[in-house]
Amino acid sequence: MASSVTGDAVKFVAVDLIADFLLFPVWWYTEGFVRALRAAGRWLRDARRLMAVGLWTKHLFVPMFAQYDISGRLISFSIRLAMIIVRSLGLAVLAVVIGFFLIAYLAFPFFVALLVFSELIAVFTA
Numbered sequence: 001m002a003s004s005v006t007g008d009a010v011k012f013v014a015v016d017l018i019a020d021f022l023l024f025p026v027w028w029y030t031e032g033f034v035r036a037l038r039a040a041g042r043w044l045r046d047a048r049r050l051m052a053v054g055l056w057t058k059h060l061f062v063p064m065f066a067q068y069d070i071s072g073r074l075i076s077f078s079i080r081l082a083m084i085i086v087r088s089l090g091l092a093v094l095a096v097v098i099g100f101f102l103i104a105y106l107a108f109p110f111f112v113a114l115l116v117f118s119e120l121i122a123v124f125t126a
Contacts, residue, residue, distance in 0.1 A: 028109055036105050040098045047094050051087040056080055 064076040 025109060029106070033105065036102060040102060043098060044091075044095060047091060051091055053084055053087045053091065056084045056087065060084070 060077065060080050061073075062076070063072050064079070065072070067073070067076065
């Protein structure tokens with residue numbers, strides 16, 4: 001029995017679309033979430049490199065501008081300590097924001113499903 005190319009193409013596309021639609025949640029919570037975690041790790045790594053808290057800590061007791069007198073040492077120490085605190089707080093805030101984005105990533109399909117089902121209920125009960 002001969003089948004048409006168009007009919008086979010339509011069947012393939014229909015089956016592929018249905019399979020993609022049904023398997024999307026599986027991908028979202030497995031491979032998609034792993035990708036999101038890797039991206040979050042890259043963001044934190046890049047921010048850590050940009051903030052360079054370790055470098056500021058390493059040079060905490062080294063006087064700036066070769067000012068070895070007591071006032072130069074005190075100013076250098078206090079400025080570097082303030083920079084370490086501010087940059088560490090910035091990294092902590094960024095980590096919390098990234099954590100919220102990951103939680104939002106996990107909750108997004110539930111939110112969309114809730115909206116879709118509430119609209120369907122509203123349409124069929126009206």
